[in-house]
Every structure is written in C-alpha cells, then in structure tokens.
Amino acid sequence: MESFFVRYRNLLVLLALLVAQILGLAIQVRRNAEGRTSYDPRDSEGVQLIRLWANAVVSPPERAVANSRSGAGWIWENYFDLRNVRQQNQNLQSEIDQLRLEQAELLEDARAGQRLEALNGFQQKYLYKTIIAQVIGGSGTDLSRVFYLNKGKDEGIARDMAVITPEGIAGKVREVYPHSAQVLAINDQTSGAGVILETTRIRGILRGNAQGEPAVVNILADQRIQPGEKVLTAGGDQIFPRGLPVGTVEKVEKDPDRDGFIQVVVKPASRLNGLDEVLVITDSEPRLNDKQLKDLAASESEKSVEAAALNEQKKASQILEEKLPGLTDPNAAKPAANAAQPGDGSTPAAPAGPKLLTPQHSDRFTPGYTGPPAQPADQAPKPATPKPATGNNPTGNTSGANHPATQTPKPATKPANPPSEKKPEAPKPQLHPDESVPMPAPKSNPNINP
Amino acid sequence: MPVLTANSRRDIEIHRYPAVLYLLVPFVALVLQALLPHWLGRFAYFDLPLVVTIYFALARRSPAQGMFLGIVLGLFQDALTHRAIGINGIAKTVAGYLAASVGIRIDVENLLIRLVLNFALTLVSNGIYLLIYRGLLGMDFAWSWLDMILQAVGNSVIALVLFPLLDRFQVRD
Numbered sequence: 001m002e003s004f005f006v007r008y009r010n011l012l013v014l015l016a017l018l019v020a021q022i023l024g025l026a027i028q029v030r031r032n033a034e035g036r037t038s039y040d041p042r043d044s045e046g047v048q049l050i051r052l053w054a055n056a057v058v059s060p061p062e063r064a065v066a067n068s069r070s071g072a073g074w075i076w077e078n079y080f081d082l083r084n085v086r087q088q089n090q091n092l093q094s095e096i097d098q099l100r101l102e103q104a105e106l107l108e109d110a111r112a113g114q115r116l117e118a119l120n121g122f123q124q125k126y127l128y129k130t131i132i133a134q135v136i137g138g139s140g141t142d143l144s145r146v147f148y149l150n151k152g153k154d155e156g157i158a159r160d161m162a163v164i165t166p167e168g169i170a171g172k173v174r175e176v177y178p179h180s181a182q183v184l185a186i187n188d189q190t191s192g193a194g195v196i197l198e199t200t201r202i203r204g205i206l207r208g209n210a211q212g213e214p215a216v217v218n219i220l221a222d223q224r225i226q227p228g229e230k231v232l233t234a235g236g237d238q239i240f241p242r243g244l245p246v247g248t249v250e251k252v253e254k255d256p257d258r259d260g261f262i263q264v265v266v267k268p269a270s271r272l273n274g275l276d277e278v279l280v281i282t283d284s285e286p287r288l289n290d291k292q293l294k295d296l297a298a299s300e301s302e303k304s305v306e307a308a309a310l311n312e313q314k315k316a317s318q319i320l321e322e323k324l325p326g327l328t329d330p331n332a333a334k335p336a337a338n339a340a341q342p343g344d345g346s347t348p349a350a351p352a353g354p355k356l357l358t359p360q361h362s363d364r365f366t367p368g369y370t371g372p373p374a375q376p377a378d379q380a381p382k383p384a385t386p387k388p389a390t391g392n393n394p395t396g397n398t399s400g401a402n403h404p405a406t407q408t409p410k411p412a413t414k415p416a417n418p419p420s421e422k423k424p425e426a427p428k429p430q431l432h433p434d435e436s437v438p439m440p441a442p443k444s445n446p447n448i449n450p
Numbered sequence: 451m452p453v454l455t456a457n458s459r460r461d462i463e464i465h466r467y468p469a470v471l472y473l474l475v476p477f478v479a480l481v482l483q484a485l486l487p488h489w490l491g492r493f494a495y496f497d498l499p500l501v502v503t504i505y506f507a508l509a510r511r512s513p514a515q516g517m518f519l520g521i522v523l524g525l526f527q528d529a530l531t532h533r534a535i536g537i538n539g540i541a542k543t544v545a546g547y548l549a550a551s552v553g554i555r556i557d558v559e560n561l562l563i564r565l566v567l568n569f570a571l572t573l574v575s576n577g578i579y580l581l582i583y584r585g586l587l588g589m590d591f592a593w594s595w596l597d598m599i600l601q602a603v604g605n606s607v608i609a610l611v612l613f614p615l616l617d618r619f620q621v622r623d
Contacts, residue, residue, distance in 0.1 A: 010513035014547045017521055021536040021543070022586070028534040029587055037588045039534055047535055054529030061481045140483035141497070142597060143579070144531030147488065174532050184532055189592060210592030212492060273491035 039190075043175075052177060055148075059180045062137040063150055112276075119277050122166035128241060129283035130164075131156060135275045136180070142212060145188035146174065147275065149181045157181045160239055162281040168245040168269025169193065169233060170278055181280075186246070187214045187272055194234040195246050197264070200224045203234055206246060206266065214247065214272075216264040217255065225252050231266050241281070245269045465509040466621040475616065476502055476519065480526055495597070495604035497572065499523035503542050504571055505613055507549035508558045509620075520546030534587070541578040545571045561610070568609040572602035 005012065028047060029037050043051065119132055133149040151157055153176045161173040163183050171191065175182035184191050187208035195206045195216055202225065204216035216231065229249045235242025247266040255261035479498040487494035503523055507516025524542035528535040549571055558564060576598045583591045 010517075010547065010551075013514055014517055014543065017517055017543050018540055021521070021540045025534050025536040025582070025587065028536070029589075050525065050535055051529045054526050057477070057526070058481055058484050058530060062485060065485060135488065137484040138488040139531045140480075140487050140494075140527065141531065142487075142492075142494075144533055146530075146532050148484075182532065188532075189590075190532070210594045274489075 051175065055177050055180060055182075058137065059148065059177070062148065063180075066134055066136040066150060115277060118166055119279065122279070128281045130279040130281050132277060133157070133163075133181070133280055134277055145185040145191075145208060145212060145272075146182050147171075147185060149173075149183060149278065149280070150179070151280070152177045152179045152181045154178050156282050157280055158282075162240045162244075164240075164244060164279050164281065165270040165275065165277075166279075167271070168247060169240055170270045170272060170275060172239050173280065183278075185272055187212050187268065192237070193240055193246070194237040195231050195266075196234040197225060197249070198230040198232055200229065203236075204264070206231070209263070209265070213250070214266045214268050215253075216266060217261075219262050219264060221254075221260060221262050225249060225262075225264055227251060231264075464511055465617075467509075467616075467619050468621065471616075471619055472506070475506075476523055480523065480530075483527070484530060495600040496608050497575070497601060497605055498608065499527055500542060500545060500572060500575055501568065501605050501608050501612060503546045504549045504568055505609070505616055507546045508553040508564070508567070509616075511550055511553045513547045513550040516546030516550035517543050518546075520544070537579055537582050540582060541575040544578055545575045548574065561613075564609055564613055565606045568606045569602045572605045573598065576601065 027044070029039060031037050116132075131151060133151040133155075135147050136150045138147045139145070149157070149163075157173055157176055159173055159176055163170045163172060169186060171183040171185040171188075172193075173181050174184040185208070186193055186206055189208045189210070191207050193206040194203065196203045197216075200222065202219060202222060204219045206214050206216050209215045219225075227249050231246040231249060233240040233242055233244040233246060247268040250265045250267040253263050253265060255263045476499065479502045483496075483498045486496075486498075500523075503516065503520045506519050507513075510516065520542035521539050524537075524539035525535060527538045527542075531538075549567065552558070552567060556563065558567070580591070580593055583589055
C-alpha cells in the first residue's frame with residue numbers, strides 16, 4: 001500500500017489539486033431558474049479576498065509604472081537639462097542630441113496634456129459628476145476584457161458606475177478596491193449595455209463577441225440597419241445615461257446561435273484597446289454650472305412672459321369677438337330651442353350654432369344656386385332659400401351649426417373645449433354700418449345681381 | 451558502466467536557481483501579463499505565466515513543483531479577471547504536471563523540443579480552459595481557434611528568448 005502512494009504520489013497530488021479547484025469552482029457558480037449556469041455577480045467573501053490579494057500584489061507595480069511614465073519624464077527633463085547646462089560649453093553635439101531627446105519627450109508630454117485638456121473640457125461641459133481616472137493595467141487575457149483604474153473606493157468610485165471617454169462609453173465598474181477599480185469593458189462577452197440605433201430606433205443589448213468586438217444582439221433581421229449608423233446608449237440599464245455615443249455600425253451578421261436574429265457588429269467610438277484616461281460617472285444627477293443655471297432661469301422667465309402675452313392676446317380676441325359684427329342672423333331662433341334636450345332619449349345633443357345668413361347676391365358659388373332667373377321677378381318662381389350643407393350634421397339640424405364654414409370664428413386659444421360643452425351664444429344683432437341700429441337680416445333676392 | 455536510468459538522469463540534470471528567482475520571475479510575469487496587453491492591444495498573443503510555469507517545471511523536473519507553480523500563477527491570473535477563480539488554476543496545474551513529466555523522460559535542453567513543448571502545452575492549457583468552461587460549468591463562451599494558435603506561437607517565440615536568458619541564472623554545483 002505504501003508503495004502505491006509513493007509510486008503514484010505525483011498523480012495523486014495532481015488529482016487532489018484538481019478536485020479542490022473544481023469544488024472551488026462549484027461554489028462560485030449558480031444555476032438559475034432557467035437551468036443555465038452563471039457566475040454569482042457578487043463574489044463571496046473568500047473569492048473577494050483572493051481577488052484583493054492578487055490586486056494588492058499586481059496593482060502597486062502597475063501604478064508605479066503608470067506614475068513613472070510621467071515621473072520619469074520630469075526626472076529625465078530636469079536632470080539632463082542641468083547636465084546640458086554644465087556640458088554646454090564642452091560638447092555642443094551632445095547638447096543637440098539631448099535637446100532632440102527632450103523635444104521628443106516634450107512632444108509626448110504635450111500630447112498627454114492635450115488629451116487631458118480635452119478630457120477636462122469634456123468633463124466641464126458634461127452634465128453629470130465625473131472623476132478622471134487613469135488606466136493602469138488589464139486582466140492580461142483576451143478571455144476577460146477588464147482593465148484597472150488608478151482610483152478606487154477612497155476616491156469615490158463604486159460598483160456599477162459608468163466609465164466613459166469623450167468619444168464614447170468604455171465600460172462599467174465591476175469591482176472596487178481601496179485605490180483601484182476593475183472595469184468590465186463593453187466588448188467583454190459578459191458585459192451588457194442597453195443601446196439604440198440612432199436612425200432606425202431599434203433597441204438591443206450590446207456585448208462583446210469572440211473577436212472582442214462589441215455587437216448588438218437580440219435583434220430580428222432588419223434590412224434598414226446599414227453600416228455607418230450611429231449607436232447610442234438607451235439609458236434603460238440604469239448604468240449608462242441615455243444618449244451617450246457607443247459607436248457606429250460596422251457590419252451586420254447572422255446570429256450563429258439563433259435563426260432569424262442578427263448581430264450588429266459595432267465599431268466602438270472609444271479606443272477600447274488603448275485607453276489611457278477615462279471618466280467615471282459618480283453621480284447621474286445633473287450638474288449644471290453657473291452659465292447653465294443662468295440660462296435655465298432666463299428660459300423660465302421668458303416662458304412666463306410668453307404665457308402672460310398669450311393670455312393678453314386671448315383676452316383681446318375675446319373682446320374683439322364680442323364687439324365686432326359677425327355673420328350671424330339676429331332673427332334666428334335660439335339654438336337651444338331647436339336642440340334636442342340631452343337625456344330625453346331622442347337624438348343626441350349637438351352643439352347649436354348661429355343660423356347662416358341668406359346671401360344677398362347669390363352666384364354660381366352659392367349653395368343651391370340653379371342659374372340666373374329667366375323670368376321677371378314677380379313671375380318667376382321664388383327660388384328656395386339656400387340651405388347649408390347638412391351632410392355632416394347627424395341630427396338633421398339645418399342650422400348649419402356643425403358645418404365648419406358656418407361656425408362663428410373663435411380665437412385659436414380655445415381648441416380644448418369640446419363642442420358639446422360650449423354654451424350656445426346668442427346671435428348678436430347685425431348693425432348697419434351707417435345707422436348703427438339693428439337691421440333685420442336681408443332675405444335672398446335673386447333679382448339683384450352684383 | 452552504470453546504466454543511465456530516468457532517475458539517475460533526473461538527479462544529474464535538475465537545475466537549481468537562486469531562491470529569489472523563484473519569486474521574482476513569476477511575479478514579473480504576472481505584472482507584465484497585466485501590463486503588456488494594455489499597451490499592445492489585440493496583439494498580445496502570449497501567456498507569460500504559462501511560459502514561466504513550463505520553464506520551471508522542465509528545469510526542475512519535479513511534477514509537484516510544476517503543479518505548485520502552475521496552481522499559484524493560475525489562481526493569480528484568475529483573480530485578476532472577473533471570471534470564476536480556478537479555471538486557469540486547473541489548466542496551469544495540468545500544464546505544470548505534464549511539463550515536468552515530459553522533462554523527466556526526454557532531453558529538454560534542445561531548443562526545438564522546448565518550442566514544440568511550449569506550443570503543445572499552450573494548446574493543452576487553452577483546451578482545458580475551454581473544456582472546463584463549456585463542459586464542466588456549462589456556460590456559453592465564444593472561442594477563436596485562430597487566437598488560440600496565435601497564442602501558442604507567441605508563447606513559443608517568447609520561450610525562444612526567455613529560456614536561454616533564465617538558463618544563465620542556473621546555480622552550478
């Protein structure tokens with residue numbers, strides 16, 4: 001027995017290690033209600049501890065390297081500058097070489113400065129509270145597209161915060177450590193962001209494919225989706241604010257896993273493979289600067305002034321409506337008399353309107369006009385009084401109340417009142433322009449031609 | 451004349467290194483593996499911790515040491531990702547064991563054999579990763595065979611440079 005263990009010692013150790021790790025894996029995964037296996041999004045304490053250790057080991061050198069990229073430039077510049085001053089009189093050639101090196105370094109610094117300036121400018125005009133962070137490292141494998149930031153919990157970063165660049169979204173914070181944070185990039189297979197195609201307004205979920213390209217999945221085949229269309233965040237995932245640029249459609253492919261569905265490969269707006277500085281949205285409440293607040297106040301005051309002016313116009317039009325003569329027949333019967341009483345079981349109540357005046361000079365455009373009279377007026381049959389069209393009047397009321405052309409003009413500010421709720425207005429007596437006394441409405445006289 | 455058995459060859463050819471090298475090299479490999487892909491972008495087709503595991507397993511010719519180094523580096527790599535901890539651990543444990551087992555039986559000083567071993571063990575390691583992910587855990591995971599082969603080639607090229615460099619630190623009795 002002893003020889004068995006001695007002989008197969010290595011194999012037994014291997015089996016023991018494998019079994020232990022498989023058990024560890026089994027603890028970390030969960031089977032959901034649909035029978036699919038997935039990671040527990042919240043790591044257990046033990047797993048968190050291992051991740052914290054690994055981060056504590058790897059993060060300091062990463063931070064050192066990231067800092068040294070700027071610190072080394074400072075040391076380099078200052079040290080060699082002084083050395084150049086000392087050697088200036090001795091060796092001009094060495095100074096020229098040194099200045100060339102310095103120039104290259106400054107060029108790099110200038111580029112970094114421009115990048116930071118652009119980022120800062122973007123942050124200033126951005127409506128949400130953000131923190132600028134530097135990318136210091138990654139997972140080291142294409143199988144997990146995460147990267148690490150040089151800021152963490154102590155700087156105000158928390159889980160599920162959106163990480164963006166001035167060009168577009170980059171990812172979301174997945175894990176937070178005291179002075180660093182792990183960000184899940186949008187091109188990882190396990191990431192998910194709600195997006196919308198700008199022109200076609202088709203919504204979908206953005207996640208990475210095997211090649212590390214972000215793709216919008218769960219979309220039914222649609223001919224309208226064309227390369228070049230912009231993709232924006234939809235805002236429904238509670239992580240990315242709505243309307244942030246994601247990228248542009250690069251190509252449309254069939255979904256290999258689902259018939260009838262397509263996946264839209266997106267060219268990301270942000271340079272996911274070479275991120276240097278990013279913005280972390282720490283608060284999605286709008287952060288308005290002084291100018292924006294001033295603009296908002298001015299807009300509010302303008303709105304109230306406009307509303308007051310509109311009210312004045314409304315009053316003026318009402319006064320005009322009451323005072324100006326209208327196309328109403330003062331002798332017409334009260335519309336309420338002809339209108340059916342609501343609730344009496346007969347025809348439904350219709351809004352009553354003023355009676356249409358008979359035309360003084362009928363012509364071929366007059367309703368019911370049959371042509372010029374051929375006989376003298378005293379012998380000719382009296383033409384029928386023109387009636388307004390009643391085709392739109394369900395009640396059969398010929399008063400023309402429902403005909404749009406016969407309604408008394410109303411100010412445009414009263415469209416909300418339904419016709420049935422309008423109180424019928426008593427027709428105003430028409431005044432003669434010279435006599436200023438009520439004048440009966442003239443009857444139709446076919447003998448008088450214009 | 452004594453017969454050169456596997457055990458006697460193993461005793462003769464076990465390489466020893468300064469203790470600090472056992473800590474420093476894996477540590478540097480982990481840090482570089484986290485840093486370099488960030489700079490190289492999608493062209494980072496290599497797995498430095500696996501190359502280091504294979505090197506020490508071949509040089510020490512001890513399956514136990516190969517497994518130990520593999521499990522430590524694998525778990526560290528897993529901890530730096532957002533996926534479950536243990537998948538890389540298992541893959542590199544097996545790779546370390548196989549490398550050391552092969553190292554006992556064949557001459558691993560030959561550069562060509564080292565290249566082939568790196569290529570093959572990288573494929574084995576990635577295959578185990580895929581097997582665990584899809585078979586054992588039953589999770590969806592898209593995979594690119596081209597990337598896998600490119601990584602195997604990348605590891606072989608790195609081994610071409612790294613192995614002779616690390617050989618210089620061998621402690622001679």
